[in-house]
Ligand SMILES: [Zn+2]
């Protein structure tokens with residue numbers, strides 16, 4: 509989510525208001541029929557991932573003023589894999605962040621949104637440090653981003669001066685320097701954490717710098733805002749179509765049992781989602797997208813209909829010309 513990106517506060521407010529007004533109303537959604545792509549994954553989830561298909565996450569509160577929960581929910585999947593969800597009362601985006609530990613390095617995918625109570629990421633930095641401090645080996649920390657929308661890099665400041673830490677920047681030059689898909693002449697790169705060899709896949713479309721991380725230890729495909737149970741804005745339709753095709757092909761050749769993205773916005777009721785800005789989602793859908801849903805989305809995109817489409821478990825929406833030009837302006841200001 510977050511199609512405004514970095515802007516000055518005042519311009520950001522104007523753009524936010526404009527873009528919010530561009531969001532589809534629930535009436536529009538109700539008039540569309542949800543498609544038949546949902547249900548159990550076509551690859552049976554590894555036993556360790558089954559719980560993710562039923563797990564209820566902390567989902568905000570009806571009265572956020574009275575809510576006293578922690579800044580992040582921490583989910584330890586196994587000894588070397590963690591998921592964090594930011595508190596919806598602190599940021600309505602409530603992004604998911606992922607921490608994977610190898611023998612030499614740890615990878616943090618995204619640092620969350622800046623909030624009124626924590627503008628610099630101190631909360632997530634202290635959670636990550638507490639986990640790393642418990643490890644026998646002193647691990648180098650690499651911080652990367654699923655893409656360059658501000659709800660995914662808002663906590664970077666707390667990591668920039670952290671010892672033994674590299675934070676890959678969010679601007680195109682910094683991302684390209686670290687993940688140079690063009691030079692590799694491939695849309696995939698290997699990233700070895702030491703005994704844990706990840707694959708980084710180039711997946712632009714929602715946003716220019718979007719990448720996907722595959723972890724063979726957990727069978728997770730970490731897709732950021734390219735694929736998640738929610739309203740997915742697509743800035744570059746042909747690039748998105750190619751990225752989904754790439755992910756679909758990848759998932760046919762690798763064990764993928766949970767596709768985990770950056771947010772949950774869908775309700776458990778097929779085709780319905782919480783409005784942008786919602787801070788209370790008591791009936792939200794599970795986090796994982798299945799490989800069956802990925803296959804269904806790929807098949808539909810092949811028809812070349814550039815239009816909003818409501819599926820049972822997610823919604824795809826092309827950005828309007830106005831949204832694209834606002835996004836480009838934001839990029840120009842940021843770069
Ligand atoms: Zn997002």
Ligand SMILES: [Zn+2]
Nearest residue numbers: 509510657733
């Ligand atoms: Zn985004």
